[in-house]
Amino acid sequence: MYGCVGGERHRLCQRPCSGAALQSGSPAASAPALAALAKEDVPAWRATLLELLAPRASEPAVRSVLEAGLHAADPLERAAAVRGLGRISDSAPLLRPLLQDPVRLVRIDAAWALSTELPEGSPQRVELDSYLRLGLDQPSGLARLGMDLANRGRLDGAMVNLERASIRDSRDSELNLLIAQILVRQGKTAEAAERYLRAAQNRPDDAESAYRAALTFADAGLNSEAEKAMRLCLQRDPARHRAWYNLGLLLVKRGMIEEALEALSCAEQI
Amino acid sequence: MPDYPYASATILLQAGRKFEAANAINRALKVAPGFAPARALLGAP
Numbered sequence: 001m002y003g004c005v006g007g008e009r010h011r012l013c014q015r016p017c018s019g020a021a022l023q024s025g026s027p028a029a030s031a032p033a034l035a036a037l038a039k040e041d042v043p044a045w046r047a048t049l050l051e052l053l054a055p056r057a058s059e060p061a062v063r064s065v066l067e068a069g070l071h072a073a074d075p076l077e078r079a080a081a082v083r084g085l086g087r088i089s090d091s092a093p094l095l096r097p098l099l100q101d102p103v104r105l106v107r108i109d110a111a112w113a114l115s116t117e118l119p120e121g122s123p124q125r126v127e128l129d130s131y132l133r134l135g136l137d138q139p140s141g142l143a144r145l146g147m148d149l150a151n152r153g154r155l156d157g158a159m160v161n162l163e164r165a166s167i168r169d170s171r172d173s174e175l176n177l178l179i180a181q182i183l184v185r186q187g188k189t190a191e192a193a194e195r196y197l198r199a200a201q202n203r204p205d206d207a208e209s210a211y212r213a214a215l216t217f218a219d220a221g222l223n224s225e226a227e228k229a230m231r232l233c234l235q236r237d238p239a240r241h242r243a244w245y246n247l248g249l250l251l252v253k254r255g256m257i258e259e260a261l262e263a264l265s266c267a268e269q270i
Numbered sequence: 271m272p273d274y275p276y277a278s279a280t281i282l283l284q285a286g287r288k289f290e291a292a293n294a295i296n297r298a299l300k301v302a303p304g305f306a307p308a309r310a311l312l313g314a315p
Contacts, residue, residue: 245271245274252281267274268271
């Protein structure tokens with residue numbers, strides 16, 4: 001508890017402590033951050049706390065502070081609140097008024113969140129497109145434009161930009177995951193599986209991407225590759241019973257009955 | 271998860287290993303007594 005006693009010192013400690021708790025993924029982690037937010041009066045820190053709470057925007061208490069943040073005096077707070085609520089599907093009516101915000105940062109974040117409904121040629125669409133164009137000399141900017149096009153259903157255009165970004169930064173796992181999702185939507189399952197696998201290979205602890213790679217290889221009928229990816233997943237997360245189950249099903253398809261029964265037994269015992 | 275022993279049961283049945291299949295079906299029904307696919311297999315072994 002060093003440094004966590006008394007007034008200002010307590011508050012100074014709460015900022016990083018609550019942030020670290022949120023990043024740990026603990027289910028109860030929202031409470032300290034919400035408490036810290038209630039006591040915080042520095043707008044930049046309030047915005048940071050809102051940003052950290054954003055992944056939990058579906059929790060009622062978090063949603064409530066994010067909604068309050070939309071009306072904050074400071075634009076950093078408003079922008080953070082917009083980004084947080086942008087993760088929730090039914091938040092559009094709350095975000096629409098922010099398209100008229102006097103501060104560009106807030107308008108851009110609102111336009112990003114509402115991109116799919118912005119009419120072509122509208123001031124908000126033009127402003128967002130102009131902002132997206134500014135970043136095209138960087139992989140992250142290309143990826144952002146690609147994401148926007150994908151969200152609007154323009155999958156071919158999205159792929160062009162995402163592939164360009166990927167050429168410059170082929171080890172970016174998030175980018176590979178995004179490309180994989182689009183390839184699945186385009187029905188290119190074998191290519192999608194390769195991308196999931198690449199994402200998994202670039203993150204040594206990532207069992208989920210290996211699992212997705214395995215399922216997608218299986219969808220493409222590539223059972224040998226699917227088995228390898230499923231084993232990679234299980235190497236990283238041996239307690240994933242669904243992966244043992246799917247490994248069993250894959251092994252049956254390959255005629256490996258005893259190994260399949262063994263995998264299913266593992267699934268059953270977890 | 272009743273579908274794990276159920277999957278074992280279907281594989282064992284196809285392999286002609288009826289006794290082991292029956293055990294797997296019982297395990298599935300122990301986890302979920304109303305699990306229809308396992309109940310449907312009951313008559314098979």
